[in-house]
Amino acid sequence: MDQALDHNPATAQQELHAAALRPVVDAGRRFWLLFLGLGLVAGAGAAAYALQLVTGGLSVTGLNDQVFWGTYEATLVAFIGFSYGGALVSAILRLTNAAWRGPITRIAEVSALATLLVGALFPIIHLGRPERVLLLFTGPNFQSPIFWDMVAILTYMLATFVLLLLPIIPDAAALHDNPRLGRWHRRLYRILSLGWTGTERQRRALERAVTIVAILIVPLAVVVHTVLSYTFSLTSRPGWHSTIFGPYFVIGAIYSGVAVVILAALAYRRAYRLQRWIEDRTVRNLGYVMVALGLAYGYATFSEITTEGFVGKQAEVELLFGLMLERYAPLFWSFIAFGLVVPIALIAIPRTRTPGGIALAAVMVILAMYLKRLLIVVPPLTRPVVGGDPGTYLPSAVEMAIVSGAAAGVVMIMLFVFRFVPVMAVDEMAEIEREQAQVVSRQLPAQATRVMSTREATDG
Amino acid sequence: MVSPPRVRGLISIAGAALVVLVCVSPVGATHRGQGVVDAVSVQFSYRPAAVADANDQLVARLTMEDGSPIAAVEVTFWREVYFVGQRRIRIGSALTDVSGTAGVPYKGPAATERFVAEFAGNEAFLPAIAIASFDVPAHPGSPVGNPAAGPQTTATIAVFATFMPPLLALTAFSVWLLIFGLSAGTVLAIRRGRQTTTVAKGE
Amino acid sequence: MTQRGRPDAVGSAHEADPEGHPLDQHELSRRAFVKAAGLLGASGMLAAGGLLGVTSLTRIAAADDLDNATPEELAQRQWVFVFDLRRCDGCGKCTKGCQKMHFLPEGQEWIKVYTVTGAGGQIISLPVLCQMCEQPPCTKVCPVVATYREPDGVVLIDQERCIGCRMCMAACPYGVRVFNWDRPMEVPAAAQSTSPLFTAPQRQGTVGKCDSCAHRLREGDFPACLTSCSMDAIYVGDRIADVATNGTETVQLSEFLRTNDAFRLKEEFGTQPRVYYIAGHGQDLDF
Numbered sequence: 045m046d047q048a049l050d051h052n053p054a055t056a057q058q059e060l061h062a063a064a065l066r067p068v069v070d071a072g073r074r075f076w077l078l079f080l081g082l083g084l085v086a087g088a089g090a091a092a093y094a095l096q097l098v099t100g101g102l103s104v105t106g107l108n109d110q111v112f113w114g115t116y117e118a119t120l121v122a123f124i125g126f127s128y129g130g131a132l133v134s135a136i137l138r139l140t141n142a143a144w145r146g147p148i149t150r151i152a153e154v155s156a157l158a159t160l161l162v163g164a165l166f167p168i169i170h171l172g173r174p175e176r177v178l179l180l181f182t183g184p185n186f187q188s189p190i191f192w193d194m195v196a197i198l199t200y201m202l203a204t205f206v207l208l209l210l211p212i213i214p215d216a217a218a219l220h221d222n223p224r225l226g227r228w229h230r231r232l233y234r235i236l237s238l239g240w241t242g243t244e245r246q247r248r249a250l251e252r253a254v255t256i257v258a259i260l261i262v263p264l265a266v267v268v269h270t271v272l273s274y275t276f277s278l279t280s281r282p283g284w285h286s287t288i289f290g291p292y293f294v295i296g297a298i299y300s301g302v303a304v305v306i307l308a309a310l311a312y313r314r315a316y317r318l319q320r321w322i323e324d325r326t327v328r329n330l331g332y333v334m335v336a337l338g339l340a341y342g343y344a345t346f347s348e349i350t351t352e353g354f355v356g357k358q359a360e361v362e363l364l365f366g367l368m369l370e371r372y373a374p375l376f377w378s379f380i381a382f383g384l385v386v387p388i389a390l391i392a393i394p395r396t397r398t399p400g401g402i403a404l405a406a407v408m409v410i411l412a413m414y415l416k417r418l419l420i421v422v423p424p425l426t427r428p429v430v431g432g433d434p435g436t437y438l439p440s441a442v443e444m445a446i447v448s449g450a451a452a453g454v455v456m457i458m459l460f461v462f463r464f465v466p467v468m469a470v471d472e473m474a475e476i477e478r479e480q481a482q483v484v485s486r487q488l489p490a491q492a493t494r495v496m497s498t499r500e501a502t503d504g
Numbered sequence: 505m506v507s508p509p510r511v512r513g514l515i516s517i518a519g520a521a522l523v524v525l526v527c528v529s530p531v532g533a534t535h536r537g538q539g540v541v542d543a544v545s546v547q548f549s550y551r552p553a554a555v556a557d558a559n560d561q562l563v564a565r566l567t568m569e570d571g572s573p574i575a576a577v578e579v580t581f582w583r584e585v586y587f588v589g590q591r592r593i594r595i596g597s598a599l600t601d602v603s604g605t606a607g608v609p610y611k612g613p614a615a616t617e618r619f620v621a622e623f624a625g626n627e628a629f630l631p632a633i634a635i636a637s638f639d640v641p642a643h644p645g646s647p648v649g650n651p652a653a654g655p656q657t658t659a660t661i662a663v664f665a666t667f668m669p670p671l672l673a674l675t676a677f678s679v680w681l682l683i684f685g686l687s688a689g690t691v692l693a694i695r696r697g698r699q700t701t702t703v704a705k706g707e
Numbered sequence: 708m709t710q711r712g713r714p715d716a717v718g719s720a721h722e723a724d725p726e727g728h729p730l731d732q733h734e735l736s737r738r739a740f741v742k743a744a745g746l747l748g749a750s751g752m753l754a755a756g757g758l759l760g761v762t763s764l765t766r767i768a769a770a771d772d773l774d775n776a777t778p779e780e781l782a783q784r785q786w787v788f789v790f791d792l793r794r795c796d797g798c799g800k801c802t803k804g805c806q807k808m809h810f811l812p813e814g815q816e817w818i819k820v821y822t823v824t825g826a827g828g829q830i831i832s833l834p835v836l837c838q839m840c841e842q843p844p845c846t847k848v849c850p851v852v853a854t855y856r857e858p859d860g861v862v863l864i865d866q867e868r869c870i871g872c873r874m875c876m877a878a879c880p881y882g883v884r885v886f887n888w889d890r891p892m893e894v895p896a897a898a899q900s901t902s903p904l905f906t907a908p909q910r911q912g913t914v915g916k917c918d919s920c921a922h923r924l925r926e927g928d929f930p931a932c933l934t935s936c937s938m939d940a941i942y943v944g945d946r947i948a949d950v951a952t953n954g955t956e957t958v959q960l961s962e963f964l965r966t967n968d969a970f971r972l973k974e975e976f977g978t979q980p981r982v983y984y985i986a987g988h989g990q991d992l993d994f
Contacts, residue, residue, distance in 0.1 A: 173874075188849060284877075
């Protein structure tokens with residue numbers, strides 16, 4: 045961080061702490077307007093679900109015997125996929141020691157948790173008999189992908205929680221007597237800091253735990269979305285029964301997840317003037333990661349289509365025609381355009397590689413990937429299994445209300461969490477700076493001797 | 505006094521072990537316009553296949569009361585089952601040969617089954633029927649009577665299904681243990697490792 | 708059924724034939740013989756029949772009282788359906804009969820009669836109901852073991868357990884499962900049952916499907932579709948006893964299937980269904 049070197053380290057640290065606490069401390073009218081507005085949307089969603097629970101059951105949806113899965117299932121996959129950005133940024137970047145991760149790990153982790161918590165509601169929302177969900181614990185079928193889903197998601201949720209909470213401990217210790225904090229916050233931070241004093245032993249223990257959980261969360265994340273894909277690919281339906289579904293879902297999840305992290309980071313950067321820490325460079329790096337994943341997702345999509353289209357089995361060809369040329373063509377090509385081509389172009393072209401351009405790309409990716417999940421769930425179901433007419437499906441008002449409410453709920457959770465938790469991982473950033481300084485100082489003596497010997501030569 | 509052929513006929517009837525004999529005839533000679541209509545006796549037996557893959561045989565021998573064979577008449581064979589009511593399955597029919605024997609091939613499940621050999625009668629003979637219970641032997645390798653027919657290709661899947669779930673459950677459980685253990689251990693280490701003196705922040 | 712002699716002529720006072728000619732000694736002896744043999748045969752028949760009757764009565768009792776049967780007893784029957792498509796005219800009476808018996812919601816069909824165009828352009832009516840797979844994909848994926856296969860081959864749903872996730876509907880390659888989206892219709896109290904063998908009313912929020920009228924089969928009775936079919940196109944059979952009947956004709960199951968080139972749907976999926984179809988006019992049905 046070049047700018048930090050210009051300042052007195054102590055002042056730089058003070059400013060960092062102050063900035064990290066801005067969402068906790070500065071909650072003005074804007075915040076409350078946004079929060080309450082989102083609350084209305086989330087409330088409408090909750091009311092819609094109450095309607096589904098109490099009165100109509102699943103008849104309030106647009107589902108039918110042929111297209112029996114739709115918006116809820118697509119949302120489930122999408123939101124849990126969104127949480128993968130946190131896994132990537134927080135865990136993988138940590139494990140690869142990418143120095144630029146520092147300012148965004150907290151945002152990444154919180155966005156992961158928020159999307160995961162809301163996403164994990166949808167396996168319950170889509171049930172016809174949600175009150176019996178405990179049977180999954182008391183009498184499950186170990187062979188069922190849905191059981192594996194539940195186990196995987198819960199385990200992943202635990203790891204995400206831990207990955208978020210553990211690094212908060214040193215942050216709370218560092219900030220607990222910050223003058224900007226109110227009394228209650230200070231008390232909370234004292235408790236959260238668990239008596240952290242930054243000793244070697246504590247640091248080692250924390251480092252080890254965070255590293256191990258970070259290592260764990262990568263295969264966990266892969267497992268979660270692979271198992272989610274098995275809900276579709278372990279059936280014999282054309283369009284679902286594809287061997288690529290496991291990796292396809294994982295890549296798509298990370299792709300859309302990174303977009304969510306970009307959006308969240310840019311939003312908080314803008315709202316709380318964090319440009320000094322969440323630099324353009326960081327955002328660009330995230331953009332590059334997103335592009336790489338977008339290319340991978342495009343490759344996988346291409347591979348799917350080529351494999352099915354070339355052989356031309358009747359069922360697959362009907363589905364491809366419907367997807368690319370006929371019924372779902374507008375939606376499919378919108379996905380290709382706004383989910384792959386335009387976002388990659390926006391980031392590839394230097395002109396548009398601005399925070400604004402990257403934010404736009406991220407928004408497009410999020411919306412288009414949601415659409416893609418719908419395109420994975422619905423079209424294969426519209427194709428009749430034995431005979432008869434093709435099925436139809438349109439999301440009902442209840443479904444749309446619930447999904448909108450869920451999206452609003454994600455943002456609300458983030459807003460809420462950052463009223464308590466510092467938006468940047470100050471301790472981690474300090475650690476990264478320390479490491480960077482050590483690297484520099486190791487290089488310095490060599491340079492210094494070279495300079496000195498030149499001077500000696502000129503003096504002498 | 506009864507004549508010797510009739511004595512032989514009576515003895516053979518009485519001596520049949522697995523054979524239940526029913527003589528069907530209007531008792532007493534009746535004139536039916538064209539002359540005497542004779543009663544028929546039926547010897548019903550089951551011959552298991554001599555060679556593997558061959559069919560068993562249901563055999564009926566029709567004779568007149570004096571033992572002389574009745575040739576070139578049609579005998580129909582049925583299997584009686586109880587399946588949602590008492591029912592009959594037509595196995596087939598055959599003409600008796602010169603020795604009065606008619607037979608049809610039969611391949612059925614290994615069980616004790618009731619079979620019927622039926623002669624409908626004609627101008628010369630009265631109708632006759634024999635109902636008997638035979639033990640049909642098992643035919644190894646025959647799909648008949650086998651609850652699961654067709655190629656069974658799922659043995660490997662069964663193995664997959666049986667050992668994968670406990671493996672997955674074990675893995676999940678260990679991961680949970682690990683994460684909880686790590687968290688608890690870290691919290692403990694932090695609590696224990698704290699010093700009373702304040703250390704400069706951000707070092 | 709069996710023809711028996713008419714004993715009424717025995718012992719007539721005049722001992723004359725119907726035309727009045729007196730009977731000679733030869734005739735009288737023959738009469739006596741026939742009478743004796745007839746009585747002996749009849750009594751032997753009764754004895755044997757009694758013996759057989761006892762055993763078959765036991766079997767009947769076992770067949771009819773399968774409510775409390777052990778799995779071994781249940782496994783004595785392996786139910787099979789055969790649809791003779793030569794006779795099916797697509798009238799849909801089977802669907803309606805099934806709907807009536809099970810008090811199904813409006814529009815819910817457990818046996819769907821598809822109109823399929825064959826490779827030669829011919830129109831085929833194809834009734835599809837639960838295929839009673841030996842390797843059911845649906846039972847594999849149910850997360851709470853709400854759907855399961857019984858020892859006699861029927862696949863049932865316990866609607867007191869089903870959580871309504873519809874994974875089984877995704878897994879079934881024949882599309883025979885339906886979902887109870889709405890509130891069920893009124894069912895008279897006497898007909899109500901929560902047993903998976905016969906669930907009435909259908910529970911809202913759970914999956915439903917043809918239950919092979921398991922409750923009827925085990926009582927020794929016919930499924931609703933079979934009794935409703937006016938074309939005698941539906942057979943129900945037992946693989947162990949190697950028998951199948953449509954109520955009117957009874958056939959040896961293995962012979963019937965072999966001689967008529969019976970086929971099953973989607974054989975390549977490895978489900979090993981227990982529902983057979985006999986192609987009408989021997990045409991090729993590939994879809």
